[in-house]
Amino acid sequence: MGFCQISGSTEYTRFHSHILLVHGLFPSFHDSILGVTWSLSLEMQFYFLFPFIFLFTFAYKSLHQKKLVLFLLLCTFLAVLSPKVFDFLTTYFSLPKFKLPSILTYTMPLFLFGMLSAGVRLNKISPAYLVIAIIILFSFQAFLTNLVLGVFLLLLFLDKLEPFIPPFMLRIFSSARSLMSGKLAGYGADISYSLYLIHTLLIGYILQFTINFFNNQSISKLTIALVALALTLIICFTVCYLIYLFIEKPFIKLGRSIVDKIVDKKRSTAPSLIE
Numbered sequence: 001m002g003f004c005q006i007s008g009s010t011e012y013t014r015f016h017s018h019i020l021l022v023h024g025l026f027p028s029f030h031d032s033i034l035g036v037t038w039s040l041s042l043e044m045q046f047y048f049l050f051p052f053i054f055l056f057t058f059a060y061k062s063l064h065q066k067k068l069v070l071f072l073l074l075c076t077f078l079a080v081l082s083p084k085v086f087d088f089l090t091t092y093f094s095l096p097k098f099k100l101p102s103i104l105t106y107t108m109p110l111f112l113f114g115m116l117s118a119g120v121r122l123n124k125i126s127p128a129y130l131v132i133a134i135i136i137l138f139s140f141q142a143f144l145t146n147l148v149l150g151v152f153l154l155l156l157f158l159d160k161l162e163p164f165i166p167p168f169m170l171r172i173f174s175s176a177r178s179l180m181s182g183k184l185a186g187y188g189a190d191i192s193y194s195l196y197l198i199h200t201l202l203i204g205y206i207l208q209f210t211i212n213f214f215n216n217q218s219i220s221k222l223t224i225a226l227v228a229l230a231l232t233l234i235i236c237f238t239v240c241y242l243i244y245l246f247i248e249k250p251f252i253k254l255g256r257s258i259v260d261k262i263v264d265k266k267r268s269t270a271p272s273l274i275e
Contacts, residue, residue, distance in 0.1 A: 025041065025045075025102070025103060038102055039102070040196075040197070041102055042101070042102050042103070042104060042107060045103075045104040046104055046108070046111050049104070051255075051259070053071070053112075053115075054115075054259065055259070055262060055263070056071075057071065057115075065119075065125050065126060065129050066129075068112065068115065068116055068119070068125070068129070069116070069129050069132055069133060069136075071112060072109055072112045072113065072116065072133055072136060072137070073136055075105070075108040075109045075112060076109045076136050076137060076140055078105045078108070079105060079106055079107065079108060079109050079140065080140050082103065082105040082106055083106070086098055109136075109137050109140075110137075110145075110149075112133075113133055113137050113149070116129065116130055116133050117130060117152075117153065117156060120157075121156055121157065134153075137149070154173060155173065155176065155177050155180070158170075158173055158174065158177055187241070190241070190244045190248075191237060191240035191241050191243075191244055193248075194239075194240040194243040194244060194247075194248065195236055195237070195240045198236065198239065198240065198243075199232070199236050202232065202235060202236055202239070203232055206228055206231050206232050206235060207228045207232075209231075210224055210227050210228040210231065211224060211228075214227075
């Protein structure tokens with residue numbers, strides 16, 4: 001039985017799910033609390049572990065490359081093993097089944113692959129390690145996932161791959177990359193996560209407000225829907241940008257300063273490990 005059915009209140013479930021954000025760890029609740037935004041729990045699991053992974057792999061420059069690839073190999077093994085373990089538990093112990101990959105062991109290799117790709121792009125990790133990661137990861141992913149990862153790598157390293165791409169295709173990829181690197185795309189990237197967090201909370205209230213506002217007027221449902229859509233876009237984009245400016249941005253800066261201090265302290269206590 002889903003948590004929504006137990007509580008009997010959408011507002012109650014939304015409120016509590018955004019506080020806990022661990023519903024993905026429970027088969028009975030993992031896809032019933034937030035519906036299409038079930039992956040919020042998955043992302044929160046990664047964000048909790050990310051500082052520790054970062055320190056583990058990047059604290060000492062001479063060690064982090066091998067550590068990250070070895071960790072990726074371990075997590076890929078766990079990702080392959082996890083469905084089999086949970087299927088076994090479901091079959092022989094009558095436990096609820098996870099219908100979605102809402103536990104981090106399912107998708108951790110993808111998060112690590114993103115970290116490793118960024119490290120190579122910033123010239124902090126040797127490209128050889130990325131090649132190893134591609135071999136490890138692509139061997140166990142579905143075709144569509146590999147296709148998306150391939151496009152991601154192509155756009156990320158387009159300047160490096162330019163000599164190997166036909167001119168007409170290079171123009172297409174360059175245009176797509178420029179479009180996604182513009183100011184509008186940058187604004188979208190800045191507000192994307194807060195938009196993902198709050199849009200399901202705001203849509204219901206805005207739609208209800210619009211319906212009540214036009215309740216006694218002879219206006220078509222299509223007009224009401226369009227007005228609600230416009231209000232949703234305006235309010236969501238505005239609120240999310242304010243969240244980015246006054247919450248996300250300051251805490252990103254704070255987090256970077258804390259990590260820099262920890263890394264500097266670790267490096268100063270182990271000078272022999274620094275290149």
